Amino acid sequence: MDMTLNAFTLSLLTGLQLGSIYVLIALGLTLIFGTLGVVNFAHGALYLIAIYLAVSINNTLGFGLALILVPPLLFVIGVAMERGLIQRFYDRPHTDQILVTFGLAIVLQELLKWIFGANNIPFAIPSWGNGIVMLHDYLPFLEGFVVYPKWRMILVVVAIVTVSAVFALLHLTRFGLVIRAGMRDAEMLQFLGVNINRRFMVVFGLGAMIAGIAGVFGGPVTQVSPEVGMQLLVPSFLIVVIGGMGSLGGAVLAGILIGMAQSFTAPYIYLNTIIIYLITVIILLVRPRGLLGAKGVFE
Amino acid sequence: MSVTATTAPSFFSCRELNAFYGESYVVQGVSFDIPEGDIVALLGRNGAGKSSTLRTIARANQPALSSGEIWLNGQALHNMKPFEAARSGIQLVCEDRRIIPGVTVEENLILAQIAQPLGWTLEKIYSHFPKLEERRKQEASTLSGGEQQMLALARALARDVKLLLLDEPYEGLAPVIVQEIERMLQEVKKMGITTIIVEQNAVAALKLADHAIIIDTGVIVFTGTAQEVLDNQTLREEYLAI
Numbered sequence: 001m002d003m004t005l006n007a008f009t010l011s012l013l014t015g016l017q018l019g020s021i022y023v024l025i026a027l028g029l030t031l032i033f034g035t036l037g038v039v040n041f042a043h044g045a046l047y048l049i050a051i052y053l054a055v056s057i058n059n060t061l062g063f064g065l066a067l068i069l070v071p072p073l074l075f076v077i078g079v080a081m082e083r084g085l086i087q088r089f090y091d092r093p094h095t096d097q098i099l100v101t102f103g104l105a106i107v108l109q110e111l112l113k114w115i116f117g118a119n120n121i122p123f124a125i126p127s128w129g130n131g132i133v134m135l136h137d138y139l140p141f142l143e144g145f146v147v148y149p150k151w152r153m154i155l156v157v158v159a160i161v162t163v164s165a166v167f168a169l170l171h172l173t174r175f176g177l178v179i180r181a182g183m184r185d186a187e188m189l190q191f192l193g194v195n196i197n198r199r200f201m202v203v204f205g206l207g208a209m210i211a212g213i214a215g216v217f218g219g220p221v222t223q224v225s226p227e228v229g230m231q232l233l234v235p236s237f238l239i240v241v242i243g244g245m246g247s248l249g250g251a252v253l254a255g256i257l258i259g260m261a262q263s264f265t266a267p268y269i270y271l272n273t274i275i276i277y278l279i280t281v282i283i284l285l286v287r288p289r290g291l292l293g294a295k296g297v298f299e
Numbered sequence: 300m301s302v303t304a305t306t307a308p309s310f311f312s313c314r315e316l317n318a319f320y321g322e323s324y325v326v327q328g329v330s331f332d333i334p335e336g337d338i339v340a341l342l343g344r345n346g347a348g349k350s351s352t353l354r355t356i357a358r359a360n361q362p363a364l365s366s367g368e369i370w371l372n373g374q375a376l377h378n379m380k381p382f383e384a385a386r387s388g389i390q391l392v393c394e395d396r397r398i399i400p401g402v403t404v405e406e407n408l409i410l411a412q413i414a415q416p417l418g419w420t421l422e423k424i425y426s427h428f429p430k431l432e433e434r435r436k437q438e439a440s441t442l443s444g445g446e447q448q449m450l451a452l453a454r455a456l457a458r459d460v461k462l463l464l465l466d467e468p469y470e471g472l473a474p475v476i477v478q479e480i481e482r483m484l485q486e487v488k489k490m491g492i493t494t495i496i497v498e499q500n501a502v503a504a505l506k507l508a509d510h511a512i513i514i515d516t517g518v519i520v521f522t523g524t525a526q527e528v529l530d531n532q533t534l535r536e537e538y539l540a541i
Contacts, residue, residue: 174413181399181410188397191357193385193414193458294401 006146009139011263017152019259020159021222024214025236026243026251027166028207034183034246035200038086039094041101044233045108046081046208048226050074050215052112055123055224058216063126071212078208082201105229113226123220125151151220158217162210163252170248179203183246184294235276242283244293253291308373310335310493311462316367318355325351325362327517333462333510336491340508340525342501342539348517349497350394353464356495357391358384371462386414388461392468396451400440404431407439407450408457416459424453427486445476452483463487463494469503477503501539505529513538 029043050070057066085104089097132147170176182189182196189196222228239258243250258276265272283291309332318326325348333339341349351362356369358381369376374387399407408421408431425432428449434442442450448468455463468484469477477500484507487494498504505511505525513521513528515538521528528534 174409177402177406178410178413181402181406184401185397185399187359187381188393188399189410190381191359191385191391191393191397192411192454193382194410195380195382195414 006142006144009135009142010146010148011266012260013148013152013156014266015260015263016156016256017221017259018262019256020156021214021218021232022236022239022259023252023255024159024162024210024218025232026239026255027163027248028210029236030240030243030246030248030251031166031203031210032207033240035179035186035203036082036086036090038089039098039101040086040207041098041233041237042081042104042108043101043207043211044229044231044236045105046074046078046211047215047218047232048109048112048229049077050212051123051219051222051224051228052116052121053212054216054219055121058126058219059121059124063129067216070216071209074212074215075205075209078211079201079205081208082204086204087197087201105233109226109229116224116226118226121224123224125220129154151217155217155221158213162213163248166206166210166248175199238276238280242280242290244290247290247292247294250290250292308370309333310372312368312370313356314368314370316352316355316369317365318351318362318367319365320351320362324365325517326355329367329514329517329519331512331519331522333493333495335493337510338488338494338496338508340501340504340511340528341495341497341514342504342511342528343514344538344540345499347514347538349514350466351517352514353391353466353495353497356384356462357381357389357464359391382414385458386416388459389464390455390458390460390462391464392451392455392466394466394470396444396447398439398442398447398450400438402439403436404439404442404450405435407454411454411457417457418459419453419456421457424457428453443476444472445479448472448476448480449483452480452487456487460492463492465494465496465498467498468496469498469500481507501528501535 025043025047028046029040032038032040032043053073054066054070057069085100089100129151131150133150133153135146135148136142136144170180178189178194178196178199182199186196222232235258239251239254242257243252243254258279261275261279262272265275311333314330316326316329317324329352341352343349355362355364356376358364358376358379360381364377367377371388376384376387376389379387399410402410405421408424425435430446431450431453434446439450465484468480472480481503488507496504496507505528508525511521511523511525511528512519513534520538521534
């Protein structure tokens with residue numbers, strides 16, 4: 001593989017940027033998975049709702065309001081989805097959960113297609129985020145004119161901040177302690193007087209809210225069309241599996257891994273299409289619980 | 300104004316409990332009362348329905364309660380969820396201890412103090428269980444079996460416990476450790492906490508208990524004092540194999 005330093009750096013950045021979107025979606029997915037034990041195939045649809053809400057608000061009221069409104073709206077939509085539908089399937093087999101969430105995803109996708117049409121809606125990037133970054137200014141070892149879109153850099157920063165915030169919430173707060181413990185033994189927490197289901201409902205909302213943040217910043221990058229949800233769902237789901245069910249660290253690691261793999265195999269079209277599955281197969285053969293999967297979670 | 304003699308309602312009482320897993324009833328028509336401060340040994344063979352009875356009282360989702368009433372200190376538990384029963388004073392120290400893995404010893408205790416009403420403070424727990432203080436920052440699942448049992452008991456005392464349900468507290472422990480746990484349970488007895496103990500080691504349970512209930516295939520077959528069971532050889536042979 002003959003690669004210049006310039007090309008390598010660009011592939012690295014693209015890998016990070018791809019990984020960022022995957023991580024933001026996989027983070028919510030793995031949180032919901034680890035706490036509620038539900039395979040939420042409608043999570044891609046939550047991202048879809050987020051990008052359509054974001055583009056509608058952005059193109060009329062401005063980006064600032066989209067940023068303020070979309071994540072809390074997604075939180076509310078997530079909680080409503082959990083209370084209204086998903087909670088009825090907790091005691092049902094996983095196949096039922098997959099069918100109902102997948103069905104919901106299709107309904108939401110078609111609904112959005114009906115309202116907004118099947119074509120991509122242009123997402124106007126706010127002026128402060130527009131333009132390109134001259135990489136040579138920051139990385140002097142690069143030669144010549146190497147640039148990267150500023151917005152994609154911002155997306156990476158947003159992912160880092162969001163991931164850090166979720167980790168802080170889970171590891172530095174009492175709420176986080178209850179959630180981490182609840183992932184391991186929800187029944188025991190109930191025996192200790194904790195209304196764990198109410199907290200898990202909040203986690204579902206948080207997962208949706210992260211999809212909301214992903215939508216606000218990812219919309220301009222992934223485009224705004226009805227197929228985007230499903231396109232992102234499959235890799236995100238595999239990332240959850242590769243990382244280890246319910247493991248946030250695993251989701252981050254696997255998300256970056258898959259992003260990098262896709263970015264670096266981009267020139268080789270055949271390899272590029274199968275690389276995610278290839279990695280999944282290899283990792284699951286070596287580590288059936290995934291990279292950082294804990295014993296007892298979702299088993 | 301006439302004075303009518305009424306018997307005071309029992310501190311704990313369950314009436315005609317029926318509970319099932321899937322298709323099979325594991326608790327059938329179980330009724331008994333416990334006065335405040337008493338310790339009852341719930342005995343019977345493997346699979347007789349002892350643990351299921353405790354789980355039913357703790358209002359676990361499985362086995363599901365199909366009919367019957369559970370009263371504790373004037374509160375109706377039969378319509379409660381498990382966390383509500385816990386808040387009303389039920390504390391189930393589960394079979395296998397159910398120590399939360401992935402968090403520390405101290406965090407296991409903190410988790411017992413998320414919801415009101417609370418019992419012992421951490422300081423009080425550590426003064427009674429110095430071993431737990433030594434290991435407070437340690438990952439809880441790395442504790443030995445005896446230490447885990449200690450933590451499970453301490454976790455229950457961290458809550459305002461009105462009825463303690465002990466499910467196989469001696470299970471899988473070395474004889475020396477069993478003695479240590481026995482001493483701890485004698486202390487609990489002195490505190491006057493109303494307790495139901497389920498134990499394969501019937502003799503050990505009867506040493507602790509005031510009363511005994513023997514259960515067979517989900518049905519109560521004997522109720523009496525602990526001493527009566529120890530004295531009645533046919534009863535012991537038929538239902539307890541001791």
